[in-house]
Amino acid sequence: MSRENLQERVYRALRQALMRGAFPPGRSLTIRALAGALKTSAMPVREALRQLVAERALAMLPNRSFGTPLMTVAQFDDLRRIRMRIEGFAAAEAASRIDRETLLRLEEIDAEMAAASRRVRRERFIELNQEFHFTIYEAAGSAVLMPIIESLWLQIGPYLTFVFPDGERPQVTHATHRPVIVALKRGDAAAAQAALAADIDKAGEILKRVATFAAEDG
Amino acid sequence: MSRENLQERVYRALRQALMRGAFPPGRSLTIRALAGALKTSAMPVREALRQLVAERALAMLPNRSFGTPLMTVAQFDDLRRIRMRIEGFAAAEAASRIDRETLLRLEEIDAEMAAASRRVRRERFIELNQEFHFTIYEAAGSAVLMPIIESLWLQIGPYLTFVFPDGERPQVTHATHRPVIVALKRGDAAAAQAALAADIDKAGEILKRVATFAAEDG
DNA sequence: TTACAAGTGTTGTGATCACAGCATATCGAC
DNA sequence: GTCGATATGCTGTGATCACAACACTTGTAA
Structure with a gap:
């Protein structure tokens, strides 16, 4: 055992x-x-x-x-807003610390996501997206920040049920991941933060279109 | 029961x-x-x-x-850094949402802290400081942010053992709390964020002088 | 005096049982 | 057929016991 x-x-x-x-x-x-x-x-x-x-x-x-929690639209937006801020900050920190090897890994993941999406492999798509983000957050090098971000991801977890790599989603994801990589390569903290926040924002917007939420009242 | x-x-x-x-x-x-x-x-x-x-x-x-966790100096600094960022953000959010009544409450707490410190009431001092901060964070109105900040406070908790309202500490606290109130009154988000971060920074600096830490190695 | 081994106590962990609160189903009376 | 009361099953919760891992003490032998 x-x-x-x-x-x-x-x-x-x-x-x-x-x-x-x-x-x-x-x-x-x-x-x-x-x-x-x-x-x-x-x-x-x-x-x-x-x-x-x-x-x-x-x-x-x-x-x-x-x-699993059933969120109202307002709660979902609150979560998205906080994620943009905190994960954006982590990306900014990563910009000045990330090494060449990790950057290559990000490129690989990005390429693999495009492949996974063409074959419409939903689970693999979600898994790769998660790996993409956490590779960056890991590079930020904060033991305090990490569990906070993990908790945020656990909170949106159930809403990933609605994710499906159809014709649109993977293209959008690639379009929003690309600027993050570019900014990290340049070591541009502000740009990395903005790009990552935009990725979260866009993904949240797509999710909101297809997901079901709790009644506003509760 | x-x-x-x-x-x-x-x-x-x-x-x-x-x-x-x-x-x-x-x-x-x-x-x-x-x-x-x-x-x-x-x-x-x-x-x-x-x-x-x-x-x-x-x-x-x-x-x-x-x-209770025993932190290294590096871990303590990491925690302080993240706190400045996240709690600073909460203060910025609060700047545009806080109402007159809550502002008055902050003034009251600030005044009471000065009184508590003159009589050297350690526990009351800690309690009031906590109430001051969380009154602000509550005003930020984010159900997602709140438990995150509470977790951060739980992490520094054990190090409050070293806090004692001697001649210096309460004056410093008053000096760093004051600008926060002023900024919130003006509705100046950027100033509120900076002022609150400065408060955390200063408090951490004082704490580091008197606290004991784990060996750097571990 | 020192070193090593046996023993003892303490730790968290997992299993099992009893129980109160609650939802739902079921049955009987009108 | 409809309404209401009773019953049944399911939920999390708390208590208790047994156990393996480990720390520490104690005793004994060299």
Whole structure:
């Protein structure tokens, strides 16, 4: 048996599923069902769920059970706005620290995303987009910033259910990723920040067109 | 019995203690000891601890037990830097949204802090400083930003052990809080951001002079 | 006196059970 | 057929127990 906790394993499994958009917004998760699916007892599952609630990846539904958050449009815009600011800042920091090797990796990912989109591989597309962004944030070199950004990504996770690399999305993504790479190459912090914010902004706009949200009231 | 969870109660108790600097950096906490002190079983305590670890308020020590994080100087500077950026942004947002009533509240708190410091009331001083900042952040009106900032405050929490309102600190705090209020009154977002960042910067500088840190190596 | 080994206590972890709150279904009365 | 009360099952929650990993102490032998 590996030397890691069961709850750690459960946590990672759920976290990855959430980040990949495996659960739509408002989907409810029960301790016992997950425990059964993962072949463990309730103990590790409830602690993993609680940790995800602390990271805002899950919420406690009104009926006192766990589930993925269902946002209103206003909440979605708030999240998008904060992401643009914080992840933009991370890109700015990365501009002065990123090395040649990492820049090459970004080029590779960008190329692979175009390929993945042509073959309409949804999961791979999401995965590569995630890798593109986190390669940059990693380069920012802040241990404090990293978990904050991860939490933000966990929050939008469920809305990635609506992402599909149709004819438009991958082209747009390529168009918004390109300026980020260029700015990072030049070491231009302000441009990198603006370009990355624009990418998030655009992606959010597309998502808003196809996603479903909670009633404004709540 | 009150209608809230036991783990919620334990969580709030620990969280408040941490934010008030009740535990010094590197202090270890055991589940059974806390359960005994709070007169509950281990169950609610371990879930509360796990939640605090997720919020970076606690860490898992190398000896496999829980404890408050002991930072290196570099980590402390990283945290300070991110705080200046994120909380500064919150202040900028607040500048265009804050109302007259909230501004008056800030004036009150500022005045009370001077009074608290003359009587050398350490705990009250920390509490008022916290209220000053969070009154501003609340005014920023972002449900996404708020828990992020709370997590940042939980991370510096243990280092508030070293805060003491001696002859210097309260004067400095007043000197750095004042420009924040002035900028917010004018609705000047850029000035508010700069003033708040300066406050965090100065406070961190003072703290660094008296606090103890982990060895640079780790 | 020193070194090493056995033992003891403490740690977090996982499993299991009992229970209260709640939603829903089911059954009976009108 | 409709309404209401009872019952049933499901939810998270808390308590308790057993256990493996580890730290530390204690005792013994050289």
